[in-house]
Amino acid sequence: MTAARRFVVFPLGRKRFALPAEVVAELAQPDRLQEFPHTTPLLTGVLVRRGHIIPVCDVAQRLVGRDAPARRFYLIANSDLVGSRQMIALPVTGECELVAADMREPAGELPPYVLGLLSLHEELIEVIKLESLMSMSALHGAPARLAAEVRV
């Protein structure tokens, strides 16, 4: 039997997802999103927090589609991207929860960004591997947030 690991469960609309707790740095209040032109899918801009520039990755576009409700908080996570560890801010739609649970291996036709599954109170929650989600979006053409789209 494996020891329970800790996860941060976050809502995106009616669905909830999770990240391994060890990659989560903090849950932050809404901050000023700063936008500039770019073509990277899922990224919507950056935050400046404690002197650091943190990219904002709107994973809701990929996980629940464009109809996700307004994001209320930023979950700030550490991510290994392009060989370097850096912080990424994920906009989430409500309060997050820290849980201890056993993670099951992903089974069936789940996308490659699903690291595993948590079973909590009859709810099945996908644990997300952020790096896979972002690289998959770059490869498979999740819509880039071109400034022309954002500013219309």
Next chain:
Amino acid sequence: MILFAVGGYRFAIPAADVDEIRETFAMKPFRPVPMAPQVKYTVTRAGREYLVVDTGQHLRLMPSKATRLLMLRSSAVAITADAIDRMTDVPAISALPSAFTGEERHWYRGLAVIGGDVVPVVSPDSFLEPARTARLQQARLGVQP
């Protein structure tokens, strides 16, 4: 740094990379070519012809009204700006976070934080690479490369 605005966004360019700032009225139409569709005008300065890059088109922005030209120092290229904001000292330029993997890695030298605002610092060579500038100039003059 020179701060300038295009399409509602603010950008910075090192002052050392700009020779002069001019108005746009002296621009002459240039028939765009597939290798550089963002070049639609030329302007002559001190007997030298500069290719004018539409900065908004280069950065994939919605069309906007250019009122100024920034004449680049390192090449015969000028870039358009809707407005010049001001000059300012920037103590440090941060690298573009590696999460950004698109064309912006080519467009920007890095990011500056100015008064709490994040301002991309454009890379002058990205507007029209020296090789393409030379090919366009040769084509315009009818010179075989």
